[in-house]
Amino acid sequence: MRTQVAIIGAGPSGLLLGHLLFKAGIDNIIVERHSADYVLSRIRAGVLEKVACDLLDECGVGARMHAEGLVHDGIELLFKGSRHRIDMHGLTGGKSVTVYGQTEVTHDLMDARKAQDLPTIYEVADTVSLHEFDGQKPKVRYQKDGQTHEIECDFIAGCDGYHGISRASVPAAALRTYEKVYPFGWLGILADVPPVSPELIYANTGRGFALCSMRSKTRSRYYVQVGSDEKVENWSDDAFWGELRLRLDPQTRDRLVTGPSIEKSIAPLRSFVAEPMRFGRLFLAGDAAHIVPPTGARGLNSAASDIYYLYHALVDHYKKRDDAGLDGYSQKALARVWKGQRFSWWMTTLLHRFPESSAFDRRLQETDLAYLFSSQKALASLAENYVGLPF
Ligand code: APR
Ligand code: PHB
Numbered sequence: 001m002r003t004q005v006a007i008i009g010a011g012p013s014g015l016l017l018g019h020l021l022f023k024a025g026i027d028n029i030i031v032e033r034h035s036a037d038y039v040l041s042r043i044r045a046g047v048l049e050k051v052a053c054d055l056l057d058e059c060g061v062g063a064r065m066h067a068e069g070l071v072h073d074g075i076e077l078l079f080k081g082s083r084h085r086i087d088m089h090g091l092t093g094g095k096s097v098t099v100y101g102q103t104e105v106t107h108d109l110m111d112a113r114k115a116q117d118l119p120t121i122y123e124v125a126d127t128v129s130l131h132e133f134d135g136q137k138p139k140v141r142y143q144k145d146g147q148t149h150e151i152e153c154d155f156i157a158g159c160d161g162y163h164g165i166s167r168a169s170v171p172a173a174a175l176r177t178y179e180k181v182y183p184f185g186w187l188g189i190l191a192d193v194p195p196v197s198p199e200l201i202y203a204n205t206g207r208g209f210a211l212c213s214m215r216s217k218t219r220s221r222y223y224v225q226v227g228s229d230e231k232v233e234n235w236s237d238d239a240f241w242g243e244l245r246l247r248l249d250p251q252t253r254d255r256l257v258t259g260p261s262i263e264k265s266i267a268p269l270r271s272f273v274a275e276p277m278r279f280g281r282l283f284l285a286g287d288a289a290h291i292v293p294p295t296g297a298r299g300l301n302s303a304a305s306d307i308y309y310l311y312h313a314l315v316d317h318y319k320k321r322d323d324a325g326l327d328g329y330s331q332k333a334l335a336r337v338w339k340g341q342r343f344s345w346w347m348t349t350l351l352h353r354f355p356e357s358s359a360f361d362r363r364l365q366e367t368d369l370a371y372l373f374s375s376q377k378a379l380a381s382l383a384e385n386y387v388g389l390p391f
Contacts, residue, residue, distance in 0.1 A: 009160030013286030049388030069100035
């Protein structure tokens with residue numbers, strides 16, 4: 001088999017890149033470890049900044065997002081028992097975010113790929129290997145139905161997430177990694193109940209962080225901060241709702257509608273960056289190169305910004321014989337990735353209860369929040385990061 005770009009991973013990064021390339025007339029094949037249904041069963045975050053929405057529109061798959069996504073002009077921060085609204089729209093000169101689940105984004109991209117009959121090889125398990133990406137003719141091998149297959153390509157896009165094979169195929173000496181593991185996780189619940197509030201509420205409380213989010217007007221997503229060693233089996237739905245209630249202000253607590261969970265899981269919080277993001281003809285994008293804690297809603301958006309740079313760089317290579325974009329990809333993508341890292345780390349530090357924190361640390365956190373709400377400039381900085389920094 002031969003293609004122009006072999007894409008490893010059919011998550012949002014791989015599917016988005018694949019469809020953009022298809023639209024630009026560049027052949028690609030996606031190789032995915034799991035089945036499409038398995039990929040769609042993963043519940044991930046759901047806040048899209050403009051770059052992600054624009055890319056979906058450019059692919060021609062934005063219709064459902066525009067019809068069903070909820071445009072949010074603000075968020076609320078709850079601390080010391082009161083809610084404070086941050087008017088993102090006003091503070092950023094008219095920008096907003098769209099609440100639309102990552103699962104739906106993946107669904108829309110998979111449907112579009114299927115409708116065009118674009119090659120996607122699912123269920124290759126752990127058989128993928130990458131070859132000769134430091135030369136001119138990279139190859140991807142995988143096994144399917146007991147046979148070994150080989151794809152010859154011009155470039156490999158490693159869009160296979162944090163546990164993928166792409167980053168792992170790079171010689172350790174060529175890679176520098178940066179990591180921070182937070183001493184807690186988020187216990188999340190998805191339930192078919194109306195959201196407690198029309199906007200997201202991020203809560204800093206003495207019992208730990210909580211987040212009230214949503215997927216639609218009838219489906220809610222809630223999280224509470226839990227210890228790193230907490231087990232999801234130990235959390236009944238009632239225990240979850242009880243804990244969430246304790247982290248809300250009285251008015252929100254009274255409005256909370258509870259119900260059986262559709263999904264319940266614990267996600268650890270971690271910051272991770274691998275540098276560089278290019279090795280010869282292998283380009284890393286999305287979670288394969290970086291992970292953020294979910295607090296700043298940057299995960300999918302950072303992935304989308306990588307894809308924006310990589311897609312334009314590949315188009316320039318094929319259509320204009322210009323490799324400046326490919327040569328500058330790693331540096332450009334990483335500059336934006338690190339800004340997303342900084343914001344996610346800051347939001348995480350601002351809003352969580354750290355088990356080791358001293359009285360001094362807690363006073364600093366309180367002062368950070370007090371300063372934020374005393375300064376339009378500080379609020380504008382939060383808002384500008386939340387809606388997505390300019391390119
Ligand atoms: N071979 C083929 N596919 C693989 C392999 C492999 N060895 N390893 C992993 N994959 C697949 C996974 O099964 C998954 O479907 O790569 C895909 C990677 O998808 P994601 O983990 O969703 O990563 P990405 O597409 O970069 O999406 C970034 O996901 O985790 C969130 O917060 C993150 O929102 C961000 C988004
Ligand atoms: C979510 O809806 O899952 C969500 C929203 C905002 C975040 C993180 C997760 O910051």
